[in-house]
Amino acid sequence: MQTIYTDVLVIGAGLAGERAAIEAGQAGLSAICLSLVPARRSHSSAAQGGMQAALGNSVMGEGDSPDVHFQDTVKGSDWGCDQEVARLFAETAPVEMRRLAFWGVPWNRVVPGPSIYYKAGKEYEKVESQERRGLITARSFGGTAKWRTCYVSDGTGHSVLFTVDNRCAELGVEVHDKTEALSLIHDGRTCFGAVSRSLRSGELRVYLAKATMIATGGFGRIYQNTTNAVICDGGGHIAALDTGVVPMGNMEAVQFHPTGIVPTDILVTEGCRGDGGTLLDVNEERFMDKYEPEKAELASRDVVSRWMTHHIRQGLGVKSPYGDHLWLDIRHLGEAHITGKLREVYEICTSFLGLDPIRQLIPVRPTQHYSMGGVRTDKNGAVYGLKGLFAAGEAACWDMHGFNRLGGNSLAETVVAGGIVGRRIVDHVQGGEVLFNSAVIDAEVKRQRERLDGLISGRNGSENVYKVRAAMQQALQKGCNIFRDETGLSECVASLEEILERARRVGLKTNGAGASPELYAALRIQGQVKLALCVALGALKRTESRGSHNREDYPARNDRDWLVRTLAYWRNPDDGLPVLEYEPASPSYELPPGDRGYGKSEIISAEQGD
Amino acid sequence: MPRLLKFNIFRYNPQDPGSKPHMDSFVLEETDSMTLFIALNRIREEQDPSLQFDFCCRAGICGSCGMVVNGRPGLACHTKTVDLPGDVTLLPLPVFRLVGDLSVDTGAWFREMYNKVESWIHTSKSFDQSAVEERMDNEVAEQIYELDRCVECGCCVAACGTARLRDDFLGAVALNRIARFAVDPRDERTDRDYYEIIGNDRGIFGCMGLLACEDVCPKNLPLQNQLGFLRRKMGITAIKTLFRR
Numbered sequence: 001m002q003t004i005y006t007d008v009l010v011i012g013a014g015l016a017g018e019r020a021a022i023e024a025g026q027a028g029l030s031a032i033c034l035s036l037v038p039a040r041r042s043h044s045s046a047a048q049g050g051m052q053a054a055l056g057n058s059v060m061g062e063g064d065s066p067d068v069h070f071q072d073t074v075k076g077s078d079w080g081c082d083q084e085v086a087r088l089f090a091e092t093a094p095v096e097m098r099r100l101a102f103w104g105v106p107w108n109r110v111v112p113g114p115s116i117y118y119k120a121g122k123e124y125e126k127v128e129s130q131e132r133r134g135l136i137t138a139r140s141f142g143g144t145a146k147w148r149t150c151y152v153s154d155g156t157g158h159s160v161l162f163t164v165d166n167r168c169a170e171l172g173v174e175v176h177d178k179t180e181a182l183s184l185i186h187d188g189r190t191c192f193g194a195v196s197r198s199l200r201s202g203e204l205r206v207y208l209a210k211a212t213m214i215a216t217g218g219f220g221r222i223y224q225n226t227t228n229a230v231i232c233d234g235g236g237h238i239a240a241l242d243t244g245v246v247p248m249g250n251m252e253a254v255q256f257h258p259t260g261i262v263p264t265d266i267l268v269t270e271g272c273r274g275d276g277g278t279l280l281d282v283n284e285e286r287f288m289d290k291y292e293p294e295k296a297e298l299a300s301r302d303v304v305s306r307w308m309t310h311h312i313r314q315g316l317g318v319k320s321p322y323g324d325h326l327w328l329d330i331r332h333l334g335e336a337h338i339t340g341k342l343r344e345v346y347e348i349c350t351s352f353l354g355l356d357p358i359r360q361l362i363p364v365r366p367t368q369h370y371s372m373g374g375v376r377t378d379k380n381g382a383v384y385g386l387k388g389l390f391a392a393g394e395a396a397c398w399d400m401h402g403f404n405r406l407g408g409n410s411l412a413e414t415v416v417a418g419g420i421v422g423r424r425i426v427d428h429v430q431g432g433e434v435l436f437n438s439a440v441i442d443a444e445v446k447r448q449r450e451r452l453d454g455l456i457s458g459r460n461g462s463e464n465v466y467k468v469r470a471a472m473q474q475a476l477q478k479g480c481n482i483f484r485d486e487t488g489l490s491e492c493v494a495s496l497e498e499i500l501e502r503a504r505r506v507g508l509k510t511n512g513a514g515a516s517p518e519l520y521a522a523l524r525i526q527g528q529v530k531l532a533l534c535v536a537l538g539a540l541k542r543t544e545s546r547g548s549h550n551r552e553d554y555p556a557r558n559d560r561d562w563l564v565r566t567l568a569y570w571r572n573p574d575d576g577l578p579v580l581e582y583e584p585a586s587p588s589y590e591l592p593p594g595d596r597g598y599g600k601s602e603i604i605s606a607e608q609g610d
Numbered sequence: 611m612p613r614l615l616k617f618n619i620f621r622y623n624p625q626d627p628g629s630k631p632h633m634d635s636f637v638l639e640e641t642d643s644m645t646l647f648i649a650l651n652r653i654r655e656e657q658d659p660s661l662q663f664d665f666c667c668r669a670g671i672c673g674s675c676g677m678v679v680n681g682r683p684g685l686a687c688h689t690k691t692v693d694l695p696g697d698v699t700l701l702p703l704p705v706f707r708l709v710g711d712l713s714v715d716t717g718a719w720f721r722e723m724y725n726k727v728e729s730w731i732h733t734s735k736s737f738d739q740s741a742v743e744e745r746m747d748n749e750v751a752e753q754i755y756e757l758d759r760c761v762e763c764g765c766c767v768a769a770c771g772t773a774r775l776r777d778d779f780l781g782a783v784a785l786n787r788i789a790r791f792a793v794d795p796r797d798e799r800t801d802r803d804y805y806e807i808i809g810n811d812r813g814i815f816g817c818m819g820l821l822a823c824e825d826v827c828p829k830n831l832p833l834q835n836q837l838g839f840l841r842r843k844m845g846i847t848a849i850k851t852l853f854r855r
């Protein structure tokens with residue numbers, strides 16, 4: 001068995017993981033990132049829209065500041081976020097954008113003079129100042145008071161990830177790609193690294209580290225329809241949950257994106273609506289302006305997704321063999337804009353749908369998009385429950401997003417949190433020695449070997465992993481979607497409990513040799529069903545509506561009883577359900593809970609008596 | 611009546627002592643808006659769970675799914691079955707090391723490439739937290755992005771005669787990378803520095819200029835222009851170098 005020793009082990013080579021590894025590299029520490037795919041193929045590369053930071057260079061961002069960004073973020077979160085973290089984020093974001101520019105990101109820049117922009121389908125003119133020529137510019141994105149989203153045409157995630165990976169290569173940060181982390185090595189108090197499997201040879205490998213970080217992105221693939229890449233399957237969350245001592249925060253906080261294309265659920269960027277794209281129904285009429293007169297299509301995405309689903313339920317969706325959908329109209333933005341700033345969208349329509357968005361409408365529906373919940377950390381990125389374990393990015397519940405994250409805030413989070421947590425990791429490693437206990441390491445390796453053998457030999461049963469996975473995805477899709485209620489959620493939890501039993505009886509059809517995709521799927525199926533149960537049980541117990549968590553039977557946001565974060569633990573591997581605990585949403589409320597100014601406004605305030 | 615599609619797929623798992631290179635066929639009924647992503651996953655889930663291939667974004671963005679489709683390298687997720695005949699032959703990309711079936715090791719190849727061309731901004735400056743960013747014309751930013759769009763799928767390398775003949779050839783993707791840094795004012799490298807890297811047979815002078823690379827690039831990168839640009843630039847640098855001696 002190969003054992004590799006490093007100062008810092010980062011599980012995940014997306015933006016959050018690599019950004020943190022850079023801090024380690026710059027401090028002279030050795031750092032290794034593990035990744036399922038070559039670093040640059042990580043899901044961060046798929047983010048087209050941009051990153052929010054209050055630089056205020058564009059004329060449309062005048063008067064912007066970290067204060068305003070902070071307020072937008074807290075309102076967006078429906079007061080579910082940790083306000084100290086949101087503050088830290090908003091203050092740090094502008095410097096981080098400049099740092100990325102220094103490393104080589106080709107941000108779009110301010111072009112002085114007049115230009116046309118669209119808002120809610122109407123044409124307006126803006127005039128950029130001569131004085132700001134060449135500074136980093138911004139575009140509009142859902143749910144923000146100012147134009148604040150820095151972008152690189154429509155390949156922001158791609159360009160930033162390439163730049164960050166270039167910086168890693170320069171510093172000698174290693175990336176071990178085609179490697180999956182299976183479990184964490186720990187003694188119940190401290191984390192010592194991870195057991196992994198090579199997706200080239202199938203061999204197990206041990207990584208020992210003074211600090212370990214989880215930066216494995218989202219877990220959207222536990223849903224049936226999702227914009228997430230196929231590798232966003234929760235591997236890091238599973239490793240953390242399996243320790244029994246690390247909680248998942250707010251797993252019920254799942255965001256749906258208004259514009260996934262039908263049928264493949266590929267996302268078309270919010271930039272389409274930001275730039276003036278509109279949503280139309282079966283009669284090719286706009287409807288968002290009726291539900292949300294002020295923000296219309298630009299309201300935050302949980303609000304837009306909810307009204308879209310509502311409108312479809314009113315019978316105003318477009319029928320198709322893949323279910324009902326609505327239309328996204330960007331035709332009026334014109335050929336130059338669509339093939340320029342929105343080129344990726346143009347390519348998606350022509351390549352995957354065979355339609356031309358300059359002349360035709362795009363079929364869209366709300367689809368799972370982002371996991372606000374995840375591995376719970378404190379504001380330094382230190383994971384609850386284990387020393388030496390950190391997390392950042394979408395995998396983490398650092399918690400600046402609460403119950404709804406704003407477009408452009410998560411890509412920004414990856415680099416901001418990656419930088420901050422990376423520095424805390426450096427402090428941690430430089431602050432003391434770690435003693436590795438070989439008995440703990442050997443026991444974990446043995447556990448993983450037995451798990452593999454059990455699946456390959458079929459001694460636990462012969463359930464087909466793909467069928468079990470499909471059952472899990474359907475259960476969530478049906479009972480734990482945009483609109484939720486007691487009946488649907490109870491059924492969902494009950495069927496997931498059964499599906500967990502089936503997951504425990506999975507056995508391979510093949511011999512599992514080498515990378516073995518079947519073994520890959522089988523190794524995570526139990527963990528995925530457990531994550532699904534954390535989502536569904538959290539949603540069932542939370543008897544209020546907040547951000548993207550919408551209970552039809554409890555439509556009000558209830559600050560009196562539910563201004564809290566759910567913490568889900570899986571104490572023993574054989575348990576059938578997670579244990580839920582709660583903690584205050586925020587240590588302090590710089591911005592006291594109030595009205596978001598969009599969406600439903602029924603609120604049970606903390607001051608209200610029974 | 612939907613078509614029945616026949617997929618002839620290269621099979622070999624080097625990690626399995628019982629496995630020998632061969633072709634397998636699978637038959638699927640075509641469905642609406644079917645791509646090779648949908649087809650291959652169905653084959654794996656319904657017919658042969660050992661079938662190896664790589665997808666990630668399934669949206670033509672991440673470059674994971676390069677393979678040879680009926681003789682032509684391309685992105686599988688980006689390939690609609692309506693555009694294909696009823697018989698589809700799928701092979702792994704050549705040049706890259708085979709992992710199994712249709713899956714190849716692009717990660718290791720590209721990491722080596724970054725190190726050879728030093729794929730990062732070379733600057734003597736250091737970052738100043740308190741300063742406003744250096745200005746850049748938007749046009750320049752867009753020029754850089756135009757070349758930064760490469761998704762490192764490896765299709766251009768797989769299609770390149772030179773790359774298949776000599777494994778030290780850098781390939782169009784690496785030459786494009788150099789061009790990306792050459793247009794970036796933040797990179798302080800001179801033509802002489804670039805010449806050290808690509809002014810030889812492994813680099814720009816090894817290229818035969820037949821442009822199979824540009825032909826297959828799924829991102830339509832202007833590889834022809836970039837190769838021409840570098841050839842001229844490096845030609846001039848070569849002459850200057852001679853005179854300096």
Ligand SMILES: Cc1cc2nc3c(=O)[nH]c(=O)nc-3n(C[C@H](O)[C@H](O)[C@H](O)COP(=O)(O)OP(=O)(O)OC[C@H]3O[C@@H](n4cnc5c(N)ncnc54)[C@H](O)[C@@H]3O)c2cc1C
Pocket residue numbers: 011012013014015016017034035036037039042043044045046047048049050051052157179180181182215216217218227228229231232234235236267369370392393394395407408409410411412414
């Ligand atoms: C289509 C789409 C568009 C988006 N657009 C925007 C946008 O415009 N603006 C915005 O702010 N946000 C956007 N988001 C959200 C944003 O892209 C993600 O939240 C963010 O990129 C996550 O980055 P990350 O570094 O946390 O994880 P990722 O980039 O997902 O990286 C995860 C890494 O972990 C690795 N990994 C996973 N599991 C394992 C394992 N078991 N073992 C080893 N390695 C593992 C992966 O290989 C990968 O390297 C978008 C999301 C989607 C789905």
Ligand code: SF4
Pocket residue numbers: 766769770771772773781782816817818819820821822823824837
């Ligand atoms: S033009 Fe040059 S790089 Fe492109 S395929 Fe031909 S030899 Fe290869």
Ligand code: SF4
Pocket residue numbers: 759760761762763764765766767782783786823826827828829830831
């Ligand atoms: S240049 Fe084109 S073909 Fe070559 S790796 Fe980049 S995107 Fe792929």
Ligand code: FES
Pocket residue numbers: 664665666667668669670671672673674675676685686687688
């Ligand atoms: S899977 Fe990402 S490009 Fe095909």
